[in-house]
Amino acid sequence: MLNINxxxxxxPILQVEAHPGVPLIYLDSAASSQKPAPVINxxxxxxxxxxxxxxxxxxxxxxxxxxxxxxxxxxxxxFINAPDSAELIYVRNATEAFNLVAYSWGRANLGPGDxxxxxxxxxxxxxxxxxxxxxxKGATLRYVPFAEDGTLDLANLDELLNDxxxxxxFTAVSNVFGTVNPTKKLIDSAHAVGALAMIDAAQSVPxxxxxVQALNCDFLAFSSHKMCGPTGMGILxxxxxxxxxxxxxxxxGDMIRRVSMEKSTYADLPHKxxxxxxxxxxxxxLGAAVDYLSSLGMENVHAHEQFITNYAVEALSEIQGLKIIxxxxxQRGGVAAFEIEGLxxxxxxxIVDKDGIAVRAGHHxxxxxxxxxxxxxxxxASFYVHTTTEEIDKLIVSLNRARGIFRL
Amino acid sequence: xxxxxYREQIIDLYENPLxxxxxxxxDFSYEEDNPLCGDEIRIDVKLDENxxxxxxxxxxxxxxxxxxxxxxxTEEIKGMSLEQVRSFDKDTLLELLGVPxxxxxxxxxxxxxxxxxxxxxxxPDKGEMRKNQ
Numbered sequence: 175m176l177n178i179n180x181x182x183x184x185x186p187i188l189q190v191e192a193h194p195g196v197p198l199i200y201l202d203s204a205a206s207s208q209k210p211a212p213v214i215n216x217x218x219x220x221x222x223x224x225x226x227x228x229x230x231x232x233x234x235x236x237x238x239x240x241x242x243x244x245x246x247x248x249x250x251x252x253f254i255n256a257p258d259s260a261e262l263i264y265v266r267n268a269t270e271a272f273n274l275v276a277y278s279w280g281r282a283n284l285g286p287g288d289x290x291x292x293x294x295x296x297x298x299x300x301x302x303x304x305x306x307x308x309x310x311k312g313a314t315l316r317y318v319p320f321a322e323d324g325t326l327d328l329a330n331l332d333e334l335l336n337d338x339x340x341x342x343x344f345t346a347v348s349n350v351f352g353t354v355n356p357t358k359k360l361i362d363s364a365h366a367v368g369a370l371a372m373i374d375a376a377q378s379v380p381x382x383x384x385x386v387q388a389l390n391c392d393f394l395a396f397s398s399h400k401m402c403g404p405t406g407m408g409i410l411x412x413x414x415x416x417x418x419x420x421x422x423x424x425x426x427g428d429m430i431r432r433v434s435m436e437k438s439t440y441a442d443l444p445h446k447x448x449x450x451x452x453x454x455x456x457x458x459x460l461g462a463a464v465d466y467l468s469s470l471g472m473e474n475v476h477a478h479e480q481f482i483t484n485y486a487v488e489a490l491s492e493i494q495g496l497k498i499i500x501x502x503x504x505q506r507g508g509v510a511a512f513e514i515e516g517l518x519x520x521x522x523x524x525i526v527d528k529d530g531i532a533v534r535a536g537h538h539x540x541x542x543x544x545x546x547x548x549x550x551x552x553x554x555a556s557f558y559v560h561t562t563t564e565e566i567d568k569l570i571v572s573l574n575r576a577r578g579i580f581r582l
Numbered sequence: 583x584x585x586x587x588y589r590e591q592i593i594d595l596y597e598n599p600l601x602x603x604x605x606x607x608x609d610f611s612y613e614e615d616n617p618l619c620g621d622e623i624r625i626d627v628k629l630d631e632n633x634x635x636x637x638x639x640x641x642x643x644x645x646x647x648x649x650x651x652x653x654x655x656t657e658e659i660k661g662m663s664l665e666q667v668r669s670f671d672k673d674t675l676l677e678l679l680g681v682p683x684x685x686x687x688x689x690x691x692x693x694x695x696x697x698x699x700x701x702x703x704x705x706p707d708k709g710e711m712r713k714n715q
Contacts, residue, residue, distance in 0.1 A: 519645075541617075
């Protein structure tokens with residue numbers, strides 16, 4: 175169990191008022207999480223005590239920076255149980271991880287007649303790079319549909335996943351429905367037809383234990399800023415033999431072994447994919463974030479979110495005219511997206527903001543999903559380690575106030 | 583806390599929009615959406631022989647601010663010349679709404695004006711056309 179009051183003290187921003195006299199109730203962690211003090215401090219410490227470039231200097235500061243930055247990679251690797259930290263590529267965010275695989279692996283391995291399979295509940299980050307590379311290589315992009323309840327409709331999976339499928343890329347947890355997909359089963363299905371499996375873990379790694387060896391996924395992507403870490407940082411995990419066979423994504427310094435006028439040879443993993451001076455403070459910050467989450471215990475993080483999600487889904491359901499999209503609470507991660515009849519999502523977000531409550535209104539970077547549902551936008555409340563039942567109660571009061579303003 | 587942007591008139595217009603619908607015989611019609619929130623607005627305008635707005639209608643869906651703004655704008659431009667429509671100032675529309683808006687919501691408020699202007703620039707003046715003929 176999390177000691178929620180103690181956890182809340184770890185997040186300096188929770189002491190901030192959203193408006194004068196109105197405390198902040200942050201229910202938008204699925205978009206970007208807040209940062210606990212240890213993460214902020216670790217980054218400040220780098221800038222104040224040992225700021226220098228990594229992997230090149232002989233001097234003491236550069237060595238300290240390199241050690242901290244590479245040591246963070248080791249701890250992040252342990253956090254997802256990767257066998258080797260060289261299989262973790264530092265990227266800017268999950269979006270860049272998808273682009274890296276699309277442009278490096280996709281360009282080398284996709285051709286006319288090949289298929290890439292994704293699902294209808296993907297974030298744009300796991301749609302657009304595949305659209306672009308499939309168009310370039312003459313491959314076909316196909317979608318696993320979702321059912322009415324926001325779970326994947328796997329009835330035709332045998333046909334969608336076939337010997338032409340080169341890659342099946344899907345989200346572990348939907349950022350709109352909250353659906354926790356049967357990740358391991360889908361990875362095994364992809365492997366059964368000889369396809370690779372890539373996991374969008376942006377909404378799973380921050381919220382529940384994830385073990386890439388148990389999953390046996392080929393690639394896995396997540397963003398630092400959704401898991402208590404800084405922006406500008408993310409991870410692509412890939413199996414060593416795949417990463418080694420892939421050409422570099424970007425060229426420049428840090429990714430080479432030797433450069434001559436005619437040609438270059440490339441550095442070993444992971445640096446082959448890390449051209450240019452990286453986000454050093456951010457790597458150190460993500461290292462501090464996984465330390466923080468590990469100190470809470472990911473089982474505890476997950477259990478707390480399950481408790482809050484159950485509570486929120488039940489409380490929201492009692493609001494007249496409110497419809498939650500997605501599966502029952504037992505099958506969902508810490509998000510609840512909903513619509514209220516007669517109230518536009520933007521108006522809802524504006525009114526609850528006056529009560530200090532931050533929610534997301536819009537399509538949550540999942541326009542195809544909303545189009546399939548016939549919705550232009552929804553309101554989404556999302557939860558994290560610091561969310562309390564009292565905050566959910568205040569959201570309910572505020573939503574009822576919004577209904578009142580609109581004479582509903 | 584009061585939510586001052588939702589004054590009575592805004593809610594009234596959200597419930598009972600003015601000039602809502604489509605015109606079959608329009609001189610111009612234009613439609614656009616705000617991808618941020620999915621709001622969509624279409625505006626149809628019919629001009630008289632002097633290039634003045636004879637009839638105007640709008641349709642679409644969206645938040646209370648974009649909807650109220652479309653009602654107020656279409657009401658305001660009735661009888662205006664094409665030139666006046668083209669030079670309609672955004673601050674005039676924001677004043678008509680008369681509520682303080684954050685930057686994100688200003689986009690909602692100005693969607694109807696953006697649609698109207700894009701449509702009005704898409705056609706030549708009838709006067710110009712007559713001269714050219």
